[in-house]
Amino acid sequence: PFILSIAGGGSTYTPGIVKSLMVRLQDFPLAEIRLYDIDEARQNTIAPVVEKVIRDHSQSIKFTVTSDPEVAFSGAHFVFAQMRVGQYKMREQDEKIPLRHGVVGQETCGPGGLAYGLRTILPMVELIDLVDRYAHEKAWIVNYSNPAAIVAEGVRRLRPNARVLNICDMPVAAMRNMGAILGVDRRKLEVDYFGLNHFGWFTRVLVDGEDKLPELRKHIAKFGLLTEDAAKTDPQHSDPSWVKTWRNIKPIMDNFPEYLPNPYLQYYLMPNQIVEHQNPDYTRANEVMNGREKKLFAAAEEYKRTGILPDAFHVGVHGEFIVDVACSLAFNLRSRHLVMVENRGAITNLPYDAVVEVPAYITSEGPEPIRVGQVPLFHQTLLQQQLASEQLLVEATIEGSYEKALQAFTLNRTVPTMEHAKAILDEMIEANSDYWPAL
Numbered sequence: 388p389f390i391l392s393i394a395g396g397g398s399t400y401t402p403g404i405v406k407s408l409m410v411r412l413q414d415f416p417l418a419e420i421r422l423y424d425i426d427e428a429r430q431n432t433i434a435p436v437v438e439k440v441i442r443d444h445s446q447s448i449k450f451t452v453t454s455d456p457e458v459a460f461s462g463a464h465f466v467f468a469q470m471r472v473g474q475y476k477m478r479e480q481d482e483k484i485p486l487r488h489g490v491v492g493q494e495t496c497g498p499g500g501l502a503y504g505l506r507t508i509l510p511m512v513e514l515i516d517l518v519d520r521y522a523h524e525k526a527w528i529v530n531y532s533n534p535a536a537i538v539a540e541g542v543r544r545l546r547p548n549a550r551v552l553n554i555c556d557m558p559v560a561a562m563r564n565m566g567a568i569l570g571v572d573r574r575k576l577e578v579d580y581f582g583l584n585h586f587g588w589f590t591r592v593l594v595d596g597e598d599k600l601p602e603l604r605k606h607i608a609k610f611g612l613l614t615e616d617a618a619k620t621d622p623q624h625s626d627p628s629w630v631k632t633w634r635n636i637k638p639i640m641d642n643f644p645e646y647l648p649n650p651y652l653q654y655y656l657m658p659n660q661i662v663e664h665q666n667p668d669y670t671r672a673n674e675v676m677n678g679r680e681k682k683l684f685a686a687a688e689e690y691k692r693t694g695i696l697p698d699a700f701h702v703g704v705h706g707e708f709i710v711d712v713a714c715s716l717a718f719n720l721r722s723r724h725l726v727m728v729e730n731r732g733a734i735t736n737l738p739y740d741a742v743v744e745v746p747a748y749i750t751s752e753g754p755e756p757i758r759v760g761q762v763p764l765f766h767q768t769l770l771q772q773q774l775a776s777e778q779l780l781v782e783a784t785i786e787g788s789y790e791k792a793l794q795a796f797t798l799n800r801t802v803p804t805m806e807h808a809k810a811i812l813d814e815m816i817e818a819n820s821d822y823w824p825a826l
C-alpha cells in the first residue's frame with residue numbers, strides 16, 4: 388500500500404479527491420494519506436471533513452495533517468499537488484485587473500494566467516525539491532496546479548528530470564459531456580486531441596471505432612457541449628458562468644466545424660464577446676468564494692457541531708481523473724489519457740521540446756505521447772503564438788526580465804495592443820509585490 392501526500396491539502400477540492408481515492412482502494416491501495424499545506428488554519432478547517440470521508444470507508448488508513456514538509460513527504464510514493472499561490476484573493480486580482488482595461492479576466496487565460504504563472508513557477512519548483520529531498524526515490528508528483536501549461540513549461544525548464552506528471556481535468560470534463568450527449572459512459576470514448584493545455588482541439592471522438600464527432604456537432608449547434616444531466620453531475624459546472632462556457636463553443640464550431648475546440652479557446656478567439664458579458668466587479672473568483680468555498684466551510688462547521696457531514700462536495704471527473712492517472716503510473720497500466728507531455732515529435736510541426744497536451748500512454752516511467760502528425764497551418768500558428776507567450780513568461784520568471792514579461796503579455800491573443808499589455812503588466816506588478824520575483 389502507498390503513502391500519498393496531498394500538497395495544497397486545504398483546498399476545497401481535497402475532500403472530493405479523497406472520496407475518489409476511497410472508492411478506488413481496490414485499484415490503488417493506501418497505507419496513509421497526508422495533507423500538507425502552508426496555510427495551517429485553512430487546512431485544519433478542511434481536515435476533519437477529509438478524515439470523516441476516510442473513516443467512512445476505512446479504519447486502517449493512517450491520516451496525517453501537517454505543514455512540515457519532512458513529515459508530509461518522508462517516504463511518500465505519490466504526491467498530488469494542487470497549490471493556489473495567493474489563494475482566491477489573488478485570483479480575483481488576476482481577473483479584475485485585465486477587465487479594468489477591457490481585456491479578458493480569467494485565471495489561466497490571458498494576462499490573469501500569465502500573472503498566476505509568475506506567482507506559481509518558483510513555489511512549484513520548491514515543492515519538487517522538497518519531494519525530491521524526502522520522498523521515495525521513485526515518487527511521482529501528479530500535478531493539477533494552475534496555470535498548468537505555464538507551470539509545466541517552468542518545471543521542464545528548471546527541473547527537467549523531475550518525476551512530475553502535469554494534468555488538467557478539462558478534456559475529461561469535455562468527454563463526460565460528450566458521453567452524456569451520446570448516451571455512453573465517458574470511459575467508452577477514445578478521443579484524438581492536439582494542442583496545449585487550455586488551448587487545443589478534439590479531432591475524433593470514437594465509440595466502438597465509429598467517429599461520433601458529426602453527431603456531437605448537431606447537438607452542439609443547438610445546445611453547446613452540454614446536457615442538463617451533465618451539468619447536474621457536477622455542481623461546479625452547473626454554475627451560470629460554466630454553463631455559458633460550455634455553450635460558447637457553439638460559435639467557434641459553427642465557423643470552424645472540422646474539430647471540436649477546448650472551451651477555453653473562446654477567450655482567445657472571441658475575447659470582445661467574453662469581456663462584454665463579464666462583470667468587472669464580480670468575477671468567477673467571487674462566484675467561487677461565495678459558492679464552493681462558503682458551502683464547504685459551512686459544511687465543516689456543521690460537521691463539527693453535529694457530527695453529521697452534509698454532502699457539500701463532489702467527486703466528479705476532477706477526482707476520478709487524478710486517481711485513474713495515478714493507478715496507471717503505479718502499476719504501469721499504459722492507459723491512454725490526455726495529459727501534458729514534452730512533444731518529442733508527436734506533433735511534427737511544433738517544436739520537439741514544447742510542452743503539448745495530447746493523448747499518451749501512462750507508464751510507470753511517465754507519459755509516452757502518441758503520434759499526432761502534422762496539424763493544419765491555422766492551428767499550428769495559433770499554437771506557436773500561445774507557446775511563445777508562455778515560454779517568454781517562464782523566461783521572464785527565471786531571469787527576472789520585465790521586457791520578456793511584456794513580450795509575453797503582448798503576444799497573448801487576448802491582449803489587443805502593446806499599450807494594453809504594458810498598462811496591465813504594470814498594475815499587476817504592484818498587486819503581486821508579495822509574490823512575483825522582481826522584474
Ligand code: G6P
Pocket residue numbers: 495533555556557623671675
Ligand atoms: C477546470 C479547469 C481548471 C480550472 C477550473 C476552474 O476544472 O481544468 O484548470 O482551475 O476549471 O474552475 P473554477 O470552478 O474554480 O472556476
Ligand code: MN
Pocket residue numbers: 535554555556557585
Ligand atoms: Mn485545467
